[in-house]
Amino acid sequence: MGIEYYEHYCAQKRTMRMSLPVRFLLLLTLGIYVVAENPEQCGKTWVQGRILGAETAREGEWPWQVNVHRPGDDPFCGGTLISSKWVVTAAHCVYGKKYSLRVSVGDHNLDEDDYQERSIAVKQIITYSAYYKTKMFDDVSLLELAEEVPLNRFIFPVCLPAANVTFPDDSCCAVTGWGEISNGITLPEPRILKKRGVKLMSNEMCNVQLNITDENNIQVKIIVDEMMCARSAEGVRDACKGDSGGPLVCYKEDRWYLAGVLSKGGCLKGNHLTLYTRLTSIVSWIKENVPEAAENVHDVEFPTPTEGQCQV
Numbered sequence: 143m144g145i146e147y148y149e150h151y152c153a154q155k156r157t158m159r160m161s162l163p164v165r166f167l168l169l170l171t172l173g174i175y176v177v178a179e180n181p182e183q184c185g186k187t188w189v190q191g192r193i194l195g196a197e198t199a200r201e202g203e204w205p206w207q208v209n210v211h212r213p214g215d216d217p218f219c220g221g222t223l224i225s226s227k228w229v230v231t232a233a234h235c236v237y238g239k240k241y242s243l244r245v246s247v248g249d250h251n252l253d254e255d256d257y258q259e260r261s262i263a264v265k266q267i268i269t270y271s272a273y274y275k276t277k278m279f280d281d282v283s284l285l286e287l288a289e290e291v292p293l294n295r296f297i298f299p300v301c302l303p304a305a306n307v308t309f310p311d312d313s314c315c316a317v318t319g320w321g322e323i324s325n326g327i328t329l330p331e332p333r334i335l336k337k338r339g340v341k342l343m344s345n346e347m348c349n350v351q352l353n354i355t356d357e358n359n360i361q362v363k364i365i366v367d368e369m370m371c372a373r374s375a376e377g378v379r380d381a382c383k384g385d386s387g388g389p390l391v392c393y394k395e396d397r398w399y400l401a402g403v404l405s406k407g408g409c410l411k412g413n414h415l416t417l418y419t420r421l422t423s424i425v426s427w428i429k430e431n432v433p434e435a436a437e438n439v440h441d442v443e444f445p446t447p448t449e450g451q452c453q454v
Contacts, residue, residue: 262291348417
């Protein structure tokens with residue numbers, strides 16, 4: 143009788159020991175979905191204890207990062223999730239494309255099928271009207287997905303800055319993507335999402351650094367107010383082919399804000415300057431076309447940056 147009771151007790155204990163982690167994971171999963179439905183939680187990441195200076199992103203570290211690709215092909219551009227059904231990317235990535243497009247969310251390693259990854263068809267493309275005139279400025283498009291994505295710690299929208307938000311020069315921000323590591327050199331296997339700390343640069347200084355002149359050797363200012371510029375450490379990869387359309391994000395009070403959409407990387411010219419479409423110049427247009435994204439728009443004040451190494 144005692145042996146039978148002991149065996150019954152042990153069986154119950156084993157059951158409890160197995161069920162507690164399951165219950166914990168269930169509660170954690172439910173908690174994530176509850177948080178994800180709260181618009182106050184945009185721009186959050188559940189990865190704790192970031193590894194400063196590491197180039198390889200950890201799974202779930204940048205849950206708003208997506209990639210744009212043709213069905214069955216490798217991605218050719220990046221993008222950013224701004225709601226459960228909308229992505230922002232560069233217009234030059236999708237403009238004039240006659241074939242169908244898909245967006246992968248929750249992707250981390252391009253060489254493996256990540257269990258949280260989903261590939262979703264693009265239902266509609268909305269390109270900023272000014273882009274049609276110049277094919278250079280206002281390089282941004284919105285992609286409506288054919289279905290809503292399930293928000294969780296691997297798939298989550300970024301916060302958007304209000305139109306009056308200013309990102310101070312020399313602010314330390316981050317750029318992410320699966321693009322080439324240098325001109326013509328693709329990301330080696332395993333092709334895991336990369337990250338890089340960058341510092342914002344004034345448009346005036348960016349024009350000086352680019353040093354573009356006309357036939358009379360007069361400097362041409364190609365960086366206009368609707369654009370912004372960032373630079374990595376000298377000689378270090380910032381953004382390159384394949385990163386276009388991806389996010390430039392800046393951190394404030396436990397949230398990440400989308401400061402810019404990558405338009406042109408500097409690896410081709412070797413100057414390590416990267417040009418972005420400034421989000422604050424188009425955020426009103428985004429709200430007009432994606433009303434649900436308005437709940438992720440926040441008025442925030444970024445502090446004057448301090449000197450030091452830029453690591454994310």
